[in-house]
Amino acid sequence: MKRFLPTITLLAAAALAPCAALAQSASNTEPARPESELPNFDFGDLHVEQKFNMSVGFRAVSGPKVTFSGHGNTVGDLSQALDPSITDQARQYNDGFVGLDQREGNPADGKTNTWGMVDAKQLVNGGQDVAMHLYSAEVTDGGTHQSKQGSDFGAELLVTRDMGHIGKRLQWQLFAGFSVNSVSGAARDSVTASLTTVRDLYSLAGQTLPSGPPYNAPSSIVDPNDAEKTIDTTVLLGRAPDSQGIDIGVGDSQVFNAWKLKGTYVSFRAGPTLLYDISEKIKLSISAGPVLMYSGTTYNVETLFLLDTGGEIVTRMEDSDSKVLTGYYGDVTLHYMITERAGFYAGAFFQSGESYNHDLEDGDTAYSAHIDLESLNGFRAGLQYKF
Structure with a gap:
């Protein structure tokens, strides 16, 4: 038994040594914090300065100057004019038509019962001829025609970066x-125009x-004596005109042009900005x-020809086009x-x-719209956000 006492003493000392060390360490540290007290963290080093600024707003800008010019548009078709000797x-x-005869048996009298007219001015020579x-x-x-210049409201989006x-x-x-x-x-x-009129004259042969x-x-x-019967009142007309004439002249009050241009332009801009702090805000x-x-624009020209008889003739031409242009930009802006x-x-x-010019061409017809984007100015406003 005496032989094992030194060994037991060494094992007990080794086991109690860590406990003594923990007790000594605990006596040298501060008292523990209450559970309700939170640690104090310093976030100053985590602050990130906003370098970007986004602006969204509108632009009220003076519209581009647009000028129209050109000539050559032909209104009306003379290809339907036939030789007076053709009867079939x-x-x-x-202002009317002369069709083929629809009478039974198609009598060989050179007349037709199918025709029409629209205006009293077509009765000439005392009402004896049509x-x-x-x-x-x-x-x-050959002149130019200026469009009225107005203002336009659009939208803009810009991003700036502090340098x-x-x-x-x-x-x-x-x-x-x-x-x-x-x-x-x-x-x-x-507009001034060269006018051509083909005039075919038909005799009424004394008919009214x-x-x-x-x-x-x-x-x-309707027969006034029998409501179930009708009375034929058809006035016969010659299948071919008795005479044909062609009049050529110049007029400046019967032909009207209407020019219209519509489209959108997108401006991409970039560059430096100087920002001065007047105050904190x-x-x-x-x-x-x-x-x-x-x-990008769509351009159309409409020509209206007011006829002496028969109403009017209208033709329309249209074309779309786009251009890429360069320029420069400047602004002065107040921020709050x-x-x-x-x-x-x-x-x-x-x-x-x-x-630039937006041209509209078809054969001998050549119209042009001149779009001037050289001097645009206006007002801009909106909201901005730093991030």
Whole structure:
């Protein structure tokens, strides 16, 4: 038994040594914090400065100047004019028609019971003859016609990035963004034109129209003595005209052109900005830079020919086109920050781009709309947000 006592003593000392060390360590540390007390963390090093600013707003801009010119449009078709000697073909006019005879047996008297007229002025020579007309007008006007210039409201989106300070109150930024505005123009005016009239004359051979004009044959009325019967009142007309004449002249009050241009142009711009801190909330910026513009337009020309008889003839031409243009841009803007991150802006701007022509051509017809984007100015405003 005495032989094992030293061994037992060494094992007990080894087991109690860690406990003594823990007791000594506990006596040298601060008292434990109450469970309700939270540790104090310093987040100062985690603050991130907002470097970007996004602006969304509208642009009120003076519209592009649009000028119209051109000539050559032909209104009316003279190809339907037939030789007076042809008797077995229907004839179509701007103020009437002469069709093939529909009478039973088709009598060989050179007459037809199928024809019509629309205007009392077609009765000529004391009402003894009927004049049928084919009209044509070729626009020869060489002048220019200015569209009324108005203002247009569009939208814009810009993003700027803070690049650094120049002194205490001045800093510089880089911006990039785009805006969308419309381009439009319209004008209506009388134009000089070369007028051609084919005049076919038909004799009524002493007959009197039962009604009208307008008058269409065959015609009939109800028998006053028997409501179930009709009385034929058709006036016969020659299958071919007795004479044909062609009149050529110049007019400036019967032909009207209506020009219309409509489309959209998108402006992509980028460059530097100088921002001056007037106060903590109010800032003033000046920006300038190049502009890339994409303009897409639809252009149409409508020609109206007022006829002496038969109403009017209208023709319409239309074409779409697009252009990529370059220019430059500048603005002065006042900023007011409502909070550290959000605010609004308002300012004036100037934008200059290139001019171009939208041409409308078809054979000998050549019309052109000149779109001037060189001097655009206006007002811009909206909201901005720093992030």
